[in-house]
Amino acid sequence: MACHTVTVRGCAGNRARLPIAVRSPGTPLLRCINHQKAPTIHLQRDSITAAQPWIPVFGYGGHIKATTRELVIAHGSTTRHYPLQKVRHLLIVGGHTLHTSAVTNLLKAGTAITFFDIDGTPVGYLYPYGYQPEDGVRTAQERATPYRFAQSLASAGLQSRLLLLDELCDCIGRDIFYAGELDFLYQAREELAASVTMEGIRRLSRLTGDMYYEILSRTTPPELGFRRRAARPYNDPVNAMFSLGYAMLYGNCCVSTIGAHLNPDRGMLHEGAGSLVYDLIEPQKAMMVDRIVIRFAREEISENDYECSEKRCYLDTNLSNQLVQALRDSIDQTRIDTQVQILRDALLTNAEFHVLYW
Numbered sequence: 001m002a003c004h005t006v007t008v009r010g011c012a013g014n015r016a017r018l019p020i021a022v023r024s025p026g027t028p029l030l031r032c033i034n035h036q037k038a039p040t041i042h043l044q045r046d047s048i049t050a051a052q053p054w055i056p057v058f059g060y061g062g063h064i065k066a067t068t069r070e071l072v073i074a075h076g077s078t079t080r081h082y083p084l085q086k087v088r089h090l091l092i093v094g095g096h097t098l099h100t101s102a103v104t105n106l107l108k109a110g111t112a113i114t115f116f117d118i119d120g121t122p123v124g125y126l127y128p129y130g131y132q133p134e135d136g137v138r139t140a141q142e143r144a145t146p147y148r149f150a151q152s153l154a155s156a157g158l159q160s161r162l163l164l165l166d167e168l169c170d171c172i173g174r175d176i177f178y179a180g181e182l183d184f185l186y187q188a189r190e191e192l193a194a195s196v197t198m199e200g201i202r203r204l205s206r207l208t209g210d211m212y213y214e215i216l217s218r219t220t221p222p223e224l225g226f227r228r229r230a231a232r233p234y235n236d237p238v239n240a241m242f243s244l245g246y247a248m249l250y251g252n253c254c255v256s257t258i259g260a261h262l263n264p265d266r267g268m269l270h271e272g273a274g275s276l277v278y279d280l281i282e283p284q285k286a287m288m289v290d291r292i293v294i295r296f297a298r299e300e301i302s303e304n305d306y307e308c309s310e311k312r313c314y315l316d317t318n319l320s321n322q323l324v325q326a327l328r329d330s331i332d333q334t335r336i337d338t339q340v341q342i343l344r345d346a347l348l349t350n351a352e353f354h355v356l357y358w
Contacts, residue, residue: 054256055087055091057090057092058093059093061075063099064090064096064098065101066105068084068105069084070084084105085109088112089259091256091259093117094117107126114258120251120252120254133261138262141347150269151192151193152353152354153282153283154192154202154205156357158188158205161212164287165177165216168219176218176219185211191204202269205282214227214228220298224236224238233311234313237305237313238297242290245289248324248331249289250274253277253280253336260341267279270282280336280340283357284332287357288330292330296326
């Protein structure tokens with residue numbers, strides 16, 4: 001897979017060069033950022049061989065079995081088979097039927113099993129007798145220089161947002177930028193690429209993020225009351241929908257980081273609890289969540305779908321269910337797992353670090 005550039009048009013006529021990955025037929029398109037290169041990764045779903053040594057099972061109603069040779073996961077109309085020796089970590093999220101024979105065979109094969117609440121919060125684990133968790137990857141994570149990863153993460157986050165704004169501009173058919181805003185975002189992108197300090201990278205990331213949501217607000221109906229990304233409690237339905245989407249994306253990514261034995265609280269771009277997860281979802285928000293929320297705000301929501309009080313805004317159950325389903329279709333677990341694997345490889349083998357986006 002090679003990485004080339006594509007011209008992205010701003011509504012005001014500005015143009016910028018963004019990297020784009022070119023794929024062969026049948027291979028999912030992945031944009032990446034890092035020295036104009038893309039990872040040579042081919043993604044397939046429901047493969048007999050795990051693409052990574054951790055296997056997540058999400059939602060409810062799945063049936064998990066295992067023989068001495070293979071792991072079998074039946075979920076709805078889909079059944080997946082994995083060679084048992086390839087599975088190092090099984091991640092069970094939500095409510096499923098787990099056969100005790102599967103637990104026995106998995107533990108005998110040296111596979112760890114971690115259980116999560118439906119929102120992706122880890123609640124417990126089963127380890128084989130004498131099992132030693134992989135300390136190497138966490139040691140490498142602690143020793144890593146944050147700058148090496150933070151610059152690529154922040155740049156990819158900004159580029160994915162620019163692409164969504166450009167898409168919305170075409171969809172709406174009018175200019176959504178105030179004078180100088182698009183030029184500022186392009187300039188910030190150049191400054192991110194040249195920034196040599198973590199303070200500078202984090203400052204630009206926060207500044208462009210705040211500006212992005214203010215620009216997004218101009219694409220939504222004024223009566224919804226969305227002006228910018230706000231802190232809890234949310235007083236408008238758009239912020240409430242963003243919160244729901246980001247929580248789902250966070251949970252999916254948290255599962256992958258734990259599956260890879262990474263420390264979710266040791267980030268590169270962000271700091272504090274869950275900081276690594278926030279790092280990894282930053283470039284995925286625009287495509288996996290923001291696009292869906294803006295579509296709902298523009299096309300799906302009505303005044304009967306939410307209720308705002310003096311303290312907070314409540315989403316109607318039917319709207320929430322529709323939004324959750326749309327987000328489930330939009331959040332790409334394969335892409336998330338691949339990004340986590342890229343980070344893991346970069347930490348353990350000093351391989352080149354790529355950020356997938358769009």
